[in-house]
Amino acid sequence: MVMLLTGGAGYIGSHTALVLLEAGYEVVVYDNLSNASRESLRRVERLTGRTLTFIEADIRDTARLQKALTDHAVDAVIHFAGLKAVGESTEKPLAYYENNVGGTLSLCEAMTAAGVHTLVFSSSATVYAASDDMPLAETAPTGRPTNPYGSSKLMIEWILRDLQAAQPDWSIAILRYFNPAGAHDSGEIGEDPNGIPNNLLPYVSQVAIGRLPQLSVYGSDYPTPDGTGVRDYIHVMDLAEGHLKAADAIWGQPGVYTWNLGAGTGHSVLDAVRAFERVSGREVPYRIVDRRPGDLAQCWANPQKAETDLNWRCRRSLDDIMADAWRWQSQNPEGYGRD
Ligand code: NAD
Ligand code: UDP
Numbered sequence: 001m002v003m004l005l006t007g008g009a010g011y012i013g014s015h016t017a018l019v020l021l022e023a024g025y026e027v028v029v030y031d032n033l034s035n036a037s038r039e040s041l042r043r044v045e046r047l048t049g050r051t052l053t054f055i056e057a058d059i060r061d062t063a064r065l066q067k068a069l070t071d072h073a074v075d076a077v078i079h080f081a082g083l084k085a086v087g088e089s090t091e092k093p094l095a096y097y098e099n100n101v102g103g104t105l106s107l108c109e110a111m112t113a114a115g116v117h118t119l120v121f122s123s124s125a126t127v128y129a130a131s132d133d134m135p136l137a138e139t140a141p142t143g144r145p146t147n148p149y150g151s152s153k154l155m156i157e158w159i160l161r162d163l164q165a166a167q168p169d170w171s172i173a174i175l176r177y178f179n180p181a182g183a184h185d186s187g188e189i190g191e192d193p194n195g196i197p198n199n200l201l202p203y204v205s206q207v208a209i210g211r212l213p214q215l216s217v218y219g220s221d222y223p224t225p226d227g228t229g230v231r232d233y234i235h236v237m238d239l240a241e242g243h244l245k246a247a248d249a250i251w252g253q254p255g256v257y258t259w260n261l262g263a264g265t266g267h268s269v270l271d272a273v274r275a276f277e278r279v280s281g282r283e284v285p286y287r288i289v290d291r292r293p294g295d296l297a298q299c300w301a302n303p304q305k306a307e308t309d310l311n312w313r314c315r316r317s318l319d320d321i322m323a324d325a326w327r328w329q330s331q332n333p334e335g336y337g338r339d
Helices: 011-022 038-048 062-071 086-091 093-114 148-166 200-208 236-250 269-280 304-310 318-331
Strands: 002-006 026-031 053-056 076-079 118-124 171-177 179-181 215-218 233-235 255-261 286-289
Touching (some): 002 011, 026 062, 038 053, 076 093, 086 093, 093 148, 118 148, 118 236, 179 200, 200 269, 215 269, 233 236
Parallel strands (some): 002 076
């Protein structure tokens, strides 16, 4: 079976490429390298002892994408490509809608033209309405996201549902990720953000390695056990395995399926910092600052549906996430380098 991964050179895509290659799939990565390095894929090839096809191109180039689908006799697409920085999305909303929504429209057109009708999409827990009622099941209401990034994810979900209603032979999985973190346990591939990280784990890792002086903890007055924000951190390898299970489950089963991919447990910012310090043996200096606008107090998944339908659940712990994140960071203090 041949899988095309848009954005497959990025953080989650590269780990998923590895899992797919190990499971015997043929992998075609289609990425414009706007937020990734070719080196991630060289390492995936080295780790798996297998080769993949890499195409450096943009998903908004519909003709190029259609040609890639046809030339490589692609069976299914996993769609990771997109811009993902929440703060940046409020400054550049058009770029986010163009890349994420426009890019997905282009992908769907190319898939239609090539006769490929199986799609797994990277959505996010950010589509859920703010709620005090945790954990979140897939039946929880979606909301009005507080930033263009979140809105683009929810819009894409709507587009995919409308597409499947109009063309009922499509099989579409919408995967709502909670907080992906960690790295492959070799320490060879991991998250390599451009510039100063926005997300907690890469920030903590860069403080621990000495690239950044101190973590700012955004708020300690939330109605949570220690006052800091609570999130559901999911190991990127568990997440990658979830894509394999979802793609298998929807193959030849037309419909739209929505699954939460989360661990089902909430951890506070300070829990995460302590776990990181414990497994790395490094101190992570921090100071409490004001809340970050748009942040929720708490957010964690009810992952029961994925367990029932896909026989999938997270196997790796918070300590595993921290140990693997630290192995990646300490072995690659400057990430991949951009080449
Ligand atoms: P990432 O930035 O590492 O990967 C995205 C990849 O897409 C990059 O390799 C980038 O070069 C590529 N890309 C971007 N625009 C493109 C375009 N127009 N054409 C071709 N390639 C393009 O991000 P990630 O963390 O691996 O996230 C993957 C997906 O999962 C994204 O859609 C993201 O929104 C979603 N997601 C991520 C998180 C998270 O916390 N990491 C959480 C929820 C959802
Ligand atoms: N956070 C923090 N300092 C940082 C980055 C994040 O205190 O430098 C907190 C943030 O307020 C939230 C949690 O860590 O409670 C996870 O944030 P992240 O940006 O990683 O993911 P989000 O859940 O916002 O998508």
